[in-house]
Amino acid sequence: MLKTILDNKEEYQPGLSIDCVIFGFHDNQLKVLLIKTKYSDKWALPGGFVPVNEDIDEAAVTVLHGRTGLKGIFLRQFSTFGAARRCSVDVSNSVLDFYGIPLDEGKWYASRFVTVGYYALVDFLQTVPQPEGNNEIVEWIDHNAVPELILDHRQILDKALETLRMELNLMPVGYNLLPEKFTIPELQKLYETILGRKLDRRNFLRKITAIGILTKLDEKKSNVAHKAPNLYSFDKEKYEEVVKNGLTQGW
Amino acid sequence: MLKTILDNKEEYQPGLSIDCVIFGFHDNQLKVLLIKTKYSDKWALPGGFVPVNEDIDEAAVTVLHGRTGLKGIFLRQFSTFGAARRCSVDVSNSVLDFYGIPLDEGKWYASRFVTVGYYALVDFLQTVPQPEGNNEIVEWIDHNAVPELILDHRQILDKALETLRMELNLMPVGYNLLPEKFTIPELQKLYETILGRKLDRRNFLRKITAIGILTKLDEKKSNVAHKAPNLYSFDKEKYEEVVKNGLTQGW
Known part of the structure; x- marks a missing residue:
């Protein structure tokens, strides 16, 4: 997928990505959907890029649908992450490493990308985690047992959970996370x-x-x-x- | 200022800008700091761009300091705006119009820019509104009497106020907005x-x-x-x- 984008990079907004923190609830655990490849020991949040002719919110829906098969679900932009060195090539461009793409093929991506964070609350039982291509696995992981993540993805995840906790004071939560009938x-x-x-x-x-x-x-x-x-x-x-x-x- | 940036565009993050909604309180009015030039009938939020080697939050502090002379003030990122057609050249690139810059000099800026919105609460009496160059004026305007704004700046302003209202349920407000002693x-x-x-x-x-x-x-x-x-x-x-x-x- 990243390879396809790199081959058609002029069709994507430069320097900008989307990252999604997808929460589900199962077995009394708050779970997060994470991705792994054979090229790296670390895990990553599902993410993507923004076509030049597409709203960023639309691009987030595409990422979510791509990884879960779900449509029309609760999705909210919560913060944009743009530290100067969050992914600059001199630190180590871990997303290229993550997908085993050599630097000379990934030049477009070898600068600071600012990423817009979205979080989603989805129905665990209706979600079919979907890898993109043969190179990755997609798994639900208990949020208390999240392994090391690439880049600043840990910070993005933490901020998403902080936002969700804060929003419990502003709105109800449960629909999409619980079965239809519950106690x-x-x-x-x-x-x-x-x-x-x-x-x-x-x-x-x-x-x-x-x-x-x-x-x-x-x-x-x-x-x-x-x-x-x-x-x-x-x-x-x-x-x-x-x-x-x-x-x-x-x- | 925009001209200087256009001349040194490789030093700035492509496709990304910052917009600041700066609130002050005076005469029982919530006021917003807005900008106008002689080239346009519309007003604009103070904004800027992000140097490639700078955090987006830092760039927002620079914008705020540049327009108010203030430092160390309450500033919070609240949302990122990235509609596909928010400023594409086929709609009319109003920021170039706003500063009277011809399209051929502003090519870098003639595509969709995603903008990160920040809002600030500042001390009205300590703020010295500062135009950048001779081409613009900077003024406090009652938020109930805001004239027509360029691009989606009205939407950005509305969202900032909505966020501020919501955050009244989460945190106290008043420091920076009221004099030191108040009733x-x-x-x-x-x-x-x-x-x-x-x-x-x-x-x-x-x-x-x-x-x-x-x-x-x-x-x-x-x-x-x-x-x-x-x-x-x-x-x-x-x-x-x-x-x-x-x-x-x-x-």
Whole structure:
């Protein structure tokens, strides 16, 4: 893929790339979709470049669709990374190394690229991680066990998680990350996993109910030993309204 | 300035610019620093380019310092704008028009530039708006009376204000925007001006006090007819701590 782009470099915005931090939730773990090749011991965030005639947001959607097969999912630009030496060739141009491309074939890419970071929340079970070509593998990795990443990808990942945590104060999270029907303890576990800390059960119940995005179903969780907890689903319309307008709070 | 850059274009990151939304507070108005030239009826946000050997954040500090004379002020990257046609030459390259530069001298700039938006909160009274060269004027304009802007600068300004409003829920605001000593009604007025709506006096007092960043001074506001209100100042150390860690709230 990078090779194809290098062969058609005049069709791409110079000095600019996209990196996507793709989060999924499974087995009570917050997982991140990462890429590896046989050329490097390090892992990388899925990324891509921006065609000159395409919006940067569109290019991000393309990257996301390419690696997950998913469309129409929650994707948000969170920060742009442009340290002077984040990928200059005198430091070591790790993306060329990562894909085993010699420097003389990758001259276009051998300068500082500024990268726009996007994060996505996707449905783990519906995602089919898709390598681009035979050279790479794409895997879900627990965000607590992320191995060494190339360039400043660790910093990009950390900033994405920091943004997601901050945005929990501004909007609801859960749609796309949980199955269609879930229990309040499962939703609380998702919040705890993202925030990296325990929450008080009663406080959580009170606050999450107050948002008004949950529909209590006439169904209980099966396969549970003791008292079966109620199942809930998101009221999609209200959920989207709150995502759009923000949690009513503050001043 | 743009001319100098065009003459030394290989020293700048291709296809990338910086735009700064600089807010100040005066006479109960939220003001924005804007630029005008004799070549155009429209106004523009102060902006600049990124030297290849410089961090994008550093380049933003340079733009800010260049237009205000200020250093060490609150500056935050908030979004990157990269619509395919935001400034392509077939639409009309308004920045070249804006500075009266013919297209053949501005070829480097005659393609889509992606721009990284920063917003700054500055002390109105300490700011000395500084034009770059004789061709432009730099002025504070009430954000409610902003005239037509070039390119997508209106969208950039709106997004900056939206971000600032949202961040009022995450951090305190006021330092740099208010004089050193102020009254609670003055601080409330600042919040109301940013939010564009009235706030309940008692709620505001309760919430702002709870943050723990205010020092009540042993002084009253002079030149006030009736009951003189108390003066306050920010506890700089606590203020910065809250800016760093965020308002404790949420989950």
